[in-house]
Amino acid sequence: MLGRHRPSWARQRGFTLLELLIVLSLMAIVVSTISLAIRDPQATALEREAERLAALLESARVESRATGVIVRWVPATDGFRFVGLPDSLQLPTGWMNQGVSAEVYGTGGLTLGPDPLIGPQRVTLALEDRRITIATDGLQAFAIAPSP
Numbered sequence: 001m002l003g004r005h006r007p008s009w010a011r012q013r014g015f016t017l018l019e020l021l022i023v024l025s026l027m028a029i030v031v032s033t034i035s036l037a038i039r040d041p042q043a044t045a046l047e048r049e050a051e052r053l054a055a056l057l058e059s060a061r062v063e064s065r066a067t068g069v070i071v072r073w074v075p076a077t078d079g080f081r082f083v084g085l086p087d088s089l090q091l092p093t094g095w096m097n098q099g100v101s102a103e104v105y106g107t108g109g110l111t112l113g114p115d116p117l118i119g120p121q122r123v124t125l126a127l128e129d130r131r132i133t134i135a136t137d138g139l140q141a142f143a144i145a146p147s148p
Contacts, residue, residue, distance in 0.1 A: 047132060049095055049096060049100050049132075050132045050144050053134055054143055054144065057073060058142055059091060060073065060082050063085060064084070064114045069084050069086070071083065072112065073110040073123075075102035075103070079093050080093060080102060083109070097127065104121075105122040106121070117139060120135070121138070122145065133147075
């Protein structure tokens with residue numbers, strides 16, 4: 001019996017360090033991907049509100065320039081309103097989600113036209129502890145401003 005050897009696969013027990021490191025690396029990649037895919041629903045809702053408001057502001061700005069009428073956007077306690085738009089153009093006046101509020105920097109509202117250059121303007125939307133800012137430099141369209 002002394003001359004008899006076991007096959008090499010039968011002597012091996014457990015995992016090598018390299019195999020363990022590969023498995024741990026794969027698990028870390030999967031966990032990080034999943035955590036990035038799961039977003040905060042409030043942050044997502046606020047981002048949708050900001051994108052929607054930027055599109056509405058641009059629509060009102062185009063209408064103001066086309067008609068030559070001064071149009072202002074004013075936040076209200078239950079939403080917002082566009083002052084100066086013709087009655088034929090019915091833009092939304094409320095938020096899609098409960099609890100959203102808006103704060104305009106400077107004056108109480110945004111002036112959207114009719115001049116092609118309207119000056120830099122900013123509005124910050126808030127939902128609970130989340131905040132997002134929409135801004136224009138006066139020449140370009142309203143868009144979500146990068147976080148400071």
